[in-house]
Every structure is written in C-alpha cells, then in structure tokens.
Amino acid sequence: MKKIYFLVSMVFMCIALQAQTPLKHASKIYRSPEGKLYVQKSLPLYLYVSTEPNQKGAMHQLHSDSTNAFADPMYLDTEGYNTFRSPSAVDTVTKEIHFPIMDVVFELYADSRPPATKLKYDASKKYFDGQNLFVGKGLLLELECSDEMSGLEQVLVSIDSAAYQPYQKPIEFNQEKVYSISYYSVDNVGNTEPVQGKIFHVDLTPPVSELIFDGEKSENHISGRTKLVLKATDGISGLDAIYYSIDGKEYRKYYQNLYAANYVEGEHTISYYSVDKTGNEETKKEYAFYVDKTPPILVDEIMGNSFVVNGREYSSGRTKLKLTAVDNKSGVKEIKYSINNEEYQVYDKPFYLTNVSGSLSVVSFAVDQVGNRSMAGEKSTKSRAAFVDLSGPQLKYDFIGKVFKTRDTAFVNLNTKISLSATDAESGFKALSYSINSGSEIPYTKPFSITEQGPYVLNIYGYDNVDNSNREELNIVVDNDGPDIFTRFSILPLGKKEVSGQSVDVYSSQAVLFLSATDSKVAIDRIYYTIKGETEKIYTGIIEGFKRGKDYEIAIKALDKLGNINIDTVLFATDNTGPEIFTRFS
Structure with a gap:
C-alpha cells in the first residue's frame, strides 16, 4: 500500500508541474484609506501640475531642463518612502514665505516586494515518511499573508490544479485522497508572490488490530503458559502504536507479548486499540478470558478388599484401580496412567492389577482442556510395607x-x-x-x-x-547493558579546533561539565570519571576548574546495580584568548 501511495505522489507531482498558470496582475498605483500613495517601483512616473483641485483645470506636464535625460519618465530609486520637495513653504492666505522656513513635501511610497504567504495546519496530525506527507481527519488549511508596504490585495489558491480562486477562509479537506494545493498572494500595487505548493495524503481510516493467543486455549479459557499477542495493520500512513488495558486499568503502550503467567488465575478482560501516524484511532475492542493455572484434581482409589496400609499388603485378584479427575474451569481432557513404567495408556474405566507381580508402581496424570497437568503416584509391593506419597518435593x-x-x-x-x-x-x-x-x-x-x-x-x-x-x-x-552516559556543558562552545586529527568543541575555561546516566531496567549505582593524566574519581556533582588553553580527554564510566559497565569519552579544549574588543564611530 505504501508503494501505491508513493506512485500516486509521483503522479500528483507531475500534475503539479502542469498546474494552472497564475493570473495576470498589472503593476499599478494605489492610494490607501489613510491617504498614502503607493506605486509599483518599476513603473515610469510623469509629473503634472494644475491650478485647480481634483483635476478640474488643465493639467500641465512638468519637464526638467537640468536633468531632462532622467525626467520623462522618471523612476524611483528608493524602496518605501520617497518625496517631491519645493523649498520655502508659502502661506496659502498671505502668500508670504512661512517662518520658520520649511520645505513643501509630497510623499510617495515605492513598493517592489511581493507579499509572503504561509500555509498553516495542525502539526500534531501530520506525518512525513521521507517521501510522502500524511495528514489526519479534521484538517483545516489556513493561508496567512503579510505585506510590508502597500498591503495585501488578495490571496489566490488552486486545489488539485483547478482554476485559481480568491482565498476567503480556512479550507477543509474531508476526503481520503491525495491532494495538491498551489497558492500565491498579490499586493495593492500588483507585486505577485511566486507560486507555492504542497502535496499531501488525507488519511481518515484507522488501523485494524487483532488479538492472537499463542498457546493452549479452549473457548475463552487459556493456560498460564499462553501468550497474548497484539497485532495491527494500517494501509495508508502506517501504524504508530497499539494500546491495551487489562481489567479496566490505565491503558499502556504495547511493546511485546503479554504472558498469562503474569496474571492471577481467574476472569480477566483485555481492551485494546491502535493508532496510526496521523492520529486516527481505532474503536476499542474487548475480549473476556479466563486464566486457568490449576491442573485437574486427580484421585486414585483401590477398589477391593486386599489394600494394606502400614505393613499390610493391598493387592488381590479382585483389586481394581479407579482414577477420578475433576477440573474447576476448562474441564478434564484426558487421564493417562502407567503401570511399572510401561507405556502410558488412556484411562476410560477402572482396571485390574492382577497381572502385576512384585513391586507395584502406578503413575497417572490428568490434563485439562488448556494443558494443565496434574501428577499422582502410588507404589505397592507384596513383599514389604508400602507407603503412599502424594506430595511433590x-x-x-x-x-x-x-x-x-x-x-x-x-x-x-x-x-x-x-x-x-x-x-x-x-x-x-x-x-x-x-x-x-x-x-x-x-x-x-x-x-x-x-x-x-x-x-x-x-x-x-x-x-x-x-x-x-x-x-x-x-x-x-x-540485563547485560551498562547505563547510557550523557554529558552536557553549562555553556555553548566558542568554536572548533583540531586535536590529534579530530575536530573538537572549544569552551571557556569557566565552563562546568555535568554527567548523568540512565538505565532502562535497573537503578544507576555510580559514575566515575578520569581526566587524562589524573587518577579516577567518583562523580558527585559537577566537574569544573578547567585550565585555559588546554586539551582535555575525560573517560567516563557508569555502573548499574548489576555491575554492568558502560564507558564513554568526551574530548574538548578550553580557550586561551581574552575578550574581543570592538570599536564603533557614531
């Protein structure tokens, strides 16, 4: 299934290359609601004057005698704020020069930079496998745009190579398929952002999990030797985890087989579900089972009048041995017996012992439906006292x-x-x-x-x-593994240098080195360290007091409570330079 999705992705990438062509957006001049005038920076400019407001009178184009080569048209050289000036402002009423003397300034803003658009979506519901991007249910894609100058005019978006449409609100993707999205934005003077795009797979289907019993099982009864195995499959983004709960306890992540031997005998319930890489969660499943660790109770009985106890013989031609077994839960499957170490036979009714001479040894066992086996033994002899021994060592x-x-x-x-x-x-x-x-x-x-x-x-x-x-x-x-060793300095390195052909970090001599260790199974016992050229020391807190301009090699040894050892080495150097001096003129 993953291969199929990879091929689908390749097809969509090809389609994306042939996606809809962006719309044409002309460069223009724009006046904002605040009255600011913006112009696309590459546009030519011609200046006109009139003696009437609002273009009521005749318009006269301005020409330049001194800079004629650059005036008709003229171009703005500065991004953002530009001005046209006339020296010595004149009072509009008195027609006299205004004091204090000041310029008459006309502002114009040049804009050549397009807007920037960002694609936002719920990062917790995405997964990238190195080739494909998968997203989960309830996906809303939001386009956020910013423009530093004239402001945003519109954002345009194309879904699956359809014609570009203005973006109005977050887009919902609620079908399980491969999508492609292309988008760009335009500002108020016609600057157009390069087209951006994304291809992703919407995964709405949860995984499917399965409970397997590896061992003896009869209906919903299992033996203490049986293992509970959980498996799950997911055809799109892939399986993330399986979770299970025994008898209503807190759900735990499933890592390995569950052993019935670890549960007390009796009724139990397992609930389980799986989750895929995009957060699709399977509906919880439940199964009730009974752990049967108790073998059948096997009782042997001598039927006849010759049974002897405490030195008395218990054998006669009419003596039979009766075997009876009862089981508390899964039921008795079979009883087998052996006389004087002969081959075991299936017991179906009481049998005669008349063909046995000398020392009598009868061994029998009962097996229930899940393989629990009970043992019973009995010895008898015609020549000496016999004792019944029913308990094991x-x-x-x-x-x-x-x-x-x-x-x-x-x-x-x-x-x-x-x-x-x-x-x-x-x-x-x-x-x-x-x-x-x-x-x-x-x-x-x-x-x-x-x-x-x-x-x-x-x-x-x-x-x-x-x-x-x-x-x-x-x-x-x-547990044969030593603890994992971790090292961390109190400050960031100043740089790198080569020591004995190896690139190492360089720290200030004021740096402090912290050591720690973790073990996945048992507790940490001790941590030792040895600075090259010095004796080994036990780590109690921090390592400090490094000398300036020196290369260090520190061997670290961590032990857990089982004596497992792990050894690591940290190489670094200390800086020998003083602080840097900077000068700056106003």
Missing part, C-alpha cells in the same frame, strides 16, 4: 552473583548463576529440571546462567521417587 532457588529484585521479578546479568535445590521428606527427591520461556525441560546438574539479554519465565520442576512433581515459576530479566 519442596523447591528452592538462589542466585550466585549480582541480582536486583523488585516485586515478582529478579534482574540479573550474564555472569549471575542460578542455583536450584529440592528436598522431599517422604519418598525422597529424584530429579530436578527447569525450562525457559515454556521450552523443553532441561535436567539440572549445576548452577547455570542465562546469557542473552531479555525477559524470561523460568519454570523449576522437582520430582520425587514416586513421580510426584512440584513446579515454581520465576520471572527473570537478563
């Missing part, structure tokens, strides 16, 4: 190295190691594993690091000897 994690914790998130760097451990007081701990961002489980053998920068959801899994499991989730953000 207790999980624990720790950090080795730098860590910064805030609410439910831990910020670490690539050198921070994550240590996992688990204990089980019943059947005993068997295995420990973890997964990153819902990936495959990885067996845990030793402390590990996550080196690549970004947000992660770490799931820790612990299993006991009867395959009971426990899981814990941890939000981790890996």
